[in-house]
Amino acid sequence: xxxxxxxxxxxxxxxxxxxxxxxxxxxxxxxxxxxxxxxxxxxxxxxxxxxxxxxxxxxxxxxxxxxxxxxxxxxxxxxxxxxxxxxxxxxxxxxxxxxxxxxxxxxxxxxxxxxxxxxxxxxxxxxxxxxxxxxxxxxxxxxxxxxxxxxxxxxxxxxxxxxxxxxxxxxxxxxxxxxxxxxxxxxxxxxxxxxxxxxxxxxxxxxxxxxxxxxxxxxxxxxxxxxxxxxxxxxxxxxxxxxxxxxxxxxxxxxxxxxxxx
Amino acid sequence: xxxxxxxxxxxxxxxxxxxxxxxxxxxxxxxxxxxxxxxxxxxxxxxxxxxxxxxxxxxxxxxxxxxxxxxxxxxxxxxxxxxxxxxxxxxxxxxxxxxxxxxxxxxxxxxxxxxxxxxxxxxxxxxxxxxxxxxxxxxxxxxxxxxxxxxxxxxxxxxxxxxxxxxxxxxxxxxxxxxxxxxxxxxxxxxxxxxxxxxxxxxxxxxxxxxxxxxxxxxxxxxxxxxxxxxxxxxxxxxxxxxxxxxxxxxxxxxxxxxxxx
DNA sequence: TTAGATTGTCTCTTACAAGAGACGCATGTA
DNA sequence: TACATGCGTCTCTTGTAAGAGACAATCTAA
Numbered sequence: 001x002x003x004x005x006x007x008x009x010x011x012x013x014x015x016x017x018x019x020x021x022x023x024x025x026x027x028x029x030x031x032x033x034x035x036x037x038x039x040x041x042x043x044x045x046x047x048x049x050x051x052x053x054x055x056x057x058x059x060x061x062x063x064x065x066x067x068x069x070x071x072x073x074x075x076x077x078x079x080x081x082x083x084x085x086x087x088x089x090x091x092x093x094x095x096x097x098x099x100x101x102x103x104x105x106x107x108x109x110x111x112x113x114x115x116x117x118x119x120x121x122x123x124x125x126x127x128x129x130x131x132x133x134x135x136x137x138x139x140x141x142x143x144x145x146x147x148x149x150x151x152x153x154x155x156x157x158x159x160x161x162x163x164x165x166x167x168x169x170x171x172x173x174x175x176x177x178x179x180x181x182x183x184x185x186x187x188x189x190x191x192x193x194x195x196x197x198x199x200x201x202x203x204x205x206x207x208x209x210x211x212x213x214x215x216x217x218x219x220x221x222x223x224x225x226x227x228x229x230x231x232x233x234x235x236x237x238x239x240x241x242x243x244x245x246x247x248x249x250x251x252x253x254x255x256x257x258x259x260x261x262x
Numbered sequence: 263x264x265x266x267x268x269x270x271x272x273x274x275x276x277x278x279x280x281x282x283x284x285x286x287x288x289x290x291x292x293x294x295x296x297x298x299x300x301x302x303x304x305x306x307x308x309x310x311x312x313x314x315x316x317x318x319x320x321x322x323x324x325x326x327x328x329x330x331x332x333x334x335x336x337x338x339x340x341x342x343x344x345x346x347x348x349x350x351x352x353x354x355x356x357x358x359x360x361x362x363x364x365x366x367x368x369x370x371x372x373x374x375x376x377x378x379x380x381x382x383x384x385x386x387x388x389x390x391x392x393x394x395x396x397x398x399x400x401x402x403x404x405x406x407x408x409x410x411x412x413x414x415x416x417x418x419x420x421x422x423x424x425x426x427x428x429x430x431x432x433x434x435x436x437x438x439x440x441x442x443x444x445x446x447x448x449x450x451x452x453x454x455x456x457x458x459x460x461x462x463x464x465x466x467x468x469x470x471x472x473x474x475x476x477x478x479x480x481x482x483x484x485x486x487x488x489x490x491x492x493x494x495x496x497x498x499x500x501x502x503x504x505x506x507x508x509x510x511x512x513x514x515x516x517x518x519x520x521x522x523x524x
Numbered sequence: 525t526t527a528g529a530t531t532g533t534c535t536c537t538t539a540c541a542a543g544a545g546a547c548g549c550a551t552g553t554a
Numbered sequence: 555t556a557c558a559t560g561c562g563t564c565t566c567t568t569g570t571a572a573g574a575g576a577c578a579a580t581c582t583a584a
Contacts (some may be wrong), residue, residue, distance in 0.1 A: 017541055023284050023321070032344075034352055043560065052543050057562070059285070059542095061293045066289045067385050076561075082384050082391070083292075085360070086407040088350020090296055091342040093406075095280040098347070123329050124346050129344070138574060144355075145348040278560050284572070305530065320531070321572095338531075366553070528566075539572085550561075 025051050026059055030068075030080075034145065039072030039079035039207040041141035096257060097228060101220065102130045104254045105231060109134050114248060116233040117219070124171045126150045126159065129229070136236075153188045154217035155205040155230035162225055163199035165191060173183055175226060182207055202248050218251040221259040231255050287313050287321055292330075292342075301334030301341035323438035330503055338374065359520060360488060362394045364480065366516045367493060371396050374509060377496040381417040381479070386433045388412045391491070394508065398498075411438035413452045416465040416479035423460035427453060442471055464510050478506060478514040483521040493517050494524055 024077055033040065040048065060078055063069040063164035067083035092099050095097035101118040109132035117131040125147045150156030150172055161166055171247035177185045187205040202218045209215075214237045222228035231254060233247055274291045290311040295302065302310065322340055327329040329345035334367035354361050371440035373376035379393040400428040412418030412434055422430055430453055439447045459465035468476045476499045484490030493516060495509055 006324075014344060017312050019571095021284070021571070022541070023288060023324055023571095025286060025542085026288075027324075027330070030330075034349060038356065039350065041560090042562085052545095053561090054544075054563085055542055062285055062289075065385075068289070068292075079356055080349050082353065082382065082389070084346060085350040085357075085391070086384070086389070088347040088353070089406050090299065091347040091350070093345065094300065094341055114457065124349070127344075127348070130348070143273060144351050190352040211321060282572075285541095287572090303530090304532085312576095315531090316533090317572055317575075525584100527582105527584085528583085529580100529582080532578095534577080535575090537572100537574090540568100540572100541571085543567090543570100545565090547564080548560105548562095552557100552559080554557085 039077035041077050105130050106132045118230050120229045121159050126153055126156045151185050152175050152209050154215040155204045155206040155232050157193045157197040158217055158219045158230045160194050161226055161227050206237055216248055218255040220255045302338035367392050368394045379494050382491045383421050388415055388418045413438050413447050414471050416467040416477040417494050418491045419455045419459040419465045419487055420479055420481045422456050423489050459484050468499055478510055480517045482517045
């Protein structure tokens with residue numbers, strides 16, 4: 001959160017509490033709201049993004065006037081506004097892969113009864129771009145837009161296919177290699193997984209983010225060799241090999257349909 | 263477009279080409295991309311929002327880095343980015359009415375075969391927030407996010423229900439009263455329509471935006487008396503009174519289901 | 525070839541926005 | 555009653571970002 005600027009992988013301390021550009025503050029505000037996932041008071045917002053209160057009031061007012069933010073019901077809380085929704089729809093319209101991908105994912109989860117997701121890289125992080133819940137009694141939760149460390153996921157291994165070792169290292173922090181249960185992955189293993197996933201054309205991980213699920217993922221190509229997204233299914237960890245295999249087959253079919261020139 | 267700041271209803275000439283705040287420029291850029299509905303070169307973008315080229319480059323770079331914009335395939339064009347989509351999804355998630363409204367609209371168009379839309383006020387303008395095409399051979403086009411003068415639509419008459427005359431006047435410009443075919447509505451008639459729509463609880467307009475369609479709309483309430491949105495059907499202008507009546511019945515059912523405390 | 529248009533980068537100045545902080549007005553609570 | 559906490563607005567200063575414009579690199583057309 002505090003290094004939202006990203007791309008500055010080097011520990012480039014800018015703790016000098018100098019003046020910040022308004023636009024950056026706005027970007028931080030939006031990111032902050034995205035992480036909180038709920039309306040928030042302006043005072044708290046200022047604290048959250050570590051900005052002066054007066055500045056925050058000014059910026060929020062601009063954003064509310066513009067419709068990017070809206071005052072939430074209560075009166076003194078803000079959250080995303082209608083305009084962001086409209087812009088988001090524009091993005092979908094302009095993005096064939098996303099639009100069709102969403103449909104495929106929806107279809108897939110209906111067809112299989114399993115939770116299905118479309119994933120992409122978003123500024124160097126794994127992001128669930130669209131997900132459709134399965135029909136199982138226990139919900140496998142996974143909010144859209146959720147950002148997860150790449151090494152925790154099967155999709156992560158596919159999305160990094162074709163990158164140099166250095167590039168992978170740049171994208172994966174030490175923390176990312178620590179699983180939720182405390183186990184630590186070895187970077188070499190992760191890189192080996194990537195190479196393997198690239199060859200086999202799919203990836204399965206078991207019990208990484210939690211102990212009860214398995215994740216099956218396949219790549220979606222935007223150009224030969226270029227992995228633009230992945231589709232994945234989240235299934236119970238005790239799913240039989242046979243069913244797993246047939247689900248992967250389904251995934252591949254749909255992913256191929258999505259891929260462009262692969 | 264050039265007075266995107268809105269709310270400055272008075273002809274407040276700010277032609278003094280003074281320095282503009284970066285954030286405002288950004289807001290204009292986003293609005294501009296929303297109107298163009300396609301990726302655009304940075305040079306053209308600068309022209310489009312009437313901003314200095316150097317400034318535009320700087321801002322676009324920031325926005326691209328932040329993920330709000332993306333460089334489009336070609337290489338030197340920009341359009342909305344993934345992050346706006348994610349924020350948009352957050353908005354949907356936080357907005358029951360929109361989320362359920364979208365479903366109702368989709369259902370409605372499947373059920374009736376007619377084009378169905380969810381509409382809201384967006385910074386004083388009528389906006390199609392979601393639309394679902396009907397099954398008729400001729401497509402009644404209406405892009406999501408499209409902004410149309412309030413007096414051209416049935417929904418507009420419902421959305422303004424309960425406003426004072428002065429408020430209505432403030433929201434409707436002279437130009438808004440001129441229909442696409444050149445006919446001019448009288449403000450008094452429009453206001454009378456609003457009052458009537460408020461009482462009957464629905465509104466039908468025929469041949470306003472084009473000569474071939476009729477628009478049936480009903481209000482969706484967020485609180486007793488407060489019209490938050492409308493649902494509408496766009497049907498051929500020669501639709502029988504009987505069918506029109508039954509469609510309105512359907513609309514009302516669904517709108518009631520959506521409304522909160524009405 | 526030359527001339528013109530466009531694209532991306534860079535430098536330097538100064539107009540102006542970010543920020544500190546005070547203020548008044550609500551709350552709540554001892 | 556006094557005291558604390560949070561909210562929204564306002565004023566004033568100064569660090570800095572918006573903008574003008576120069577520059578090299580492409581591309582196109584004549």
